[in-house]
Amino acid sequence: MRILVAGATGVVGHPLVGALRARGHQVSALVREESRTRAPEADTIVVADALDREALLAAVSEARPEVVVHQMSALRVMFDNPPDAFTRTARLRTEGTANLIAAARAAGARRLVAQSISFASAPTGDPVVDEDAPLWVDAPDPGWAATVRAVADLEAQVLGASPELSGAVLRYGSLYGPGTSYARTGASAQWVLAGKVPLPEGGTGVTSFLHVEDAVGAAAAAVESEATGVFHITDDEPAPAAQWLPHYAQALEAPEPPTIPAASAPRLLGWFMAHQLTAAAGASNARAGKELGWKPLRPSWRHGLGEE
Template identity: 30%
Template sequence: MTVFVTGATGVFGRRIVDELTDRNRTVVGLSRDADGDAAVRDSGGVPVRGDVLDQDGLRSAADAAGDRSGEAVDAVIHAATRLPPAERTTAEYWERNDEVRREGARNLVAALGDDVDRFVFPSVVWVARQPDGSCFDETAERHPDRATRSAAEVEDFLADAAADHGFDPLILRTGFFYGPDDHTTRSFAENLRSGDLPIVGGGILGRKDAELSMLHVDDAGCAVAAAVDAGVTGLYHVVDDEPVTVADYLRTFAYLLDAPEPSRVPWWLARPFAGKDAVRFMTSPMPTSSEKFRADVGWEPDYPTYREGLEQVVEAWRADGTLAELRGDEDADTGTRTNAVENTV
């Protein structure tokens, strides 16, 4: 099997390429420059130059993919995004991400849709979170907002395009990513260390905590590869074993970082400086599970809860010097804290 991956040079995409090549799949990764070429090669893939917003360029990239791999492309994974920074976002940032998701999918289908068997799109579970905060599954009605509107549009587009082009769509709605090389995770750590990341709660007094469904980015890459290997199609939620409140997640992360315990503020007080998108995300519950995905694919996360996942993040940072940089010292050792994390919440 030969798999064509967009977003192959990103934090998520590199893991997809790495996991697929470990499973003896030929992976062609879309790249825009020499650094991207190197990133794809380092993950075990074959780089081809192109841009998801350039349909003609994608056709050339698809031809090059066949030439370089010696095989026709069997599946496409559209993992490319242009997510806004972790800091306060604007409508312009979301429009750029929407364009990459939406127009990228259209261009990929136009360039490759008639020739591939499967089209995989990593979406997000919070596109279907419920207004009352209740637990939901793959059958739940969607409620997209500005941040998830394009994800819903791509889901719908692929369902319609599949009938016209003859491929099988696979939608994998993932939980909220975190990991040692994830920009948002690093931003959270920096702001926790400086005391600038409060717990934003719902309700007038800010005492209502939203449960979020999380997923370590290593587990996300493994899940995509496992789904491709299993040959499944349709819609699945892919999250870890335990939804976590924003309060517990940030307090645990702060503890592991030896940072001050974050303060608590109500949503209406945080909105002017954090922005409505971030506040809505932090205060809108999205509890779901991977029960269906596990049953059909046999996937299990290496980091079943945020506790194990955050321990891995901090351990990785301790090993590569990031933790010392965050703490402002030359020799950071968090071994005793990582072993005691389960007692913190």
């Protein structure tokens, strides 16, 4: 198949181009002019900024893809400038997605596979939720509510694009492995090594992790499937913070995270991280197993988190 990967220099997009080519597909990598030097080896390189609609239309029609994969975000700048990362990523999710859909349709593509996140669901009281749990568009933190509204917008656009363009949304769990913030050189690791991530008492917030290799495998499975809808792409072991944070610190040979009263977590950690460590729900991957035929090769974060 002819496939276009948007976000082809990214932590998932870059290895995805190679994985799709290894499966016999003809792959075009969409990159921005300033990132050309970091482009992966691909059958063709097409150049455009996704926020420049005309340039994107031209680049995508040059590639003539049957399937378009959206792996674009600006989350890489998260630890340098979180507000900027969130604002730019929200714009990519709303405007960038709209431009990519217009370009995919104009080029005659028949399928669109897009990256989303598995940790945007509203708390239901259950420790693990499926894809039917509502997105937390009215979260109490205005920044997170805006992020989730952009996620909801992306998902609605992808699923409602047009009858000719079938859509699959992959809600990735918290990514770990090479190039991610949980990698030994990544920002999360640096915080834990510096002893800056304490464990709020109880540590009951649940995280669903996902190794980058599995994010790539799931994207390839979704490209080759006809299944439509929203899929949690997460490992098989949603983990309370009380389990994964001490394990991660130990794997990094970092100091053991000190325990703090849960009530002081928002003040010490910020709303988002406090929520993740005290109250967030994990995500069940059962639907992806059934409908995409995808299973994680790394079923548990216990094998690899903090080790590479």
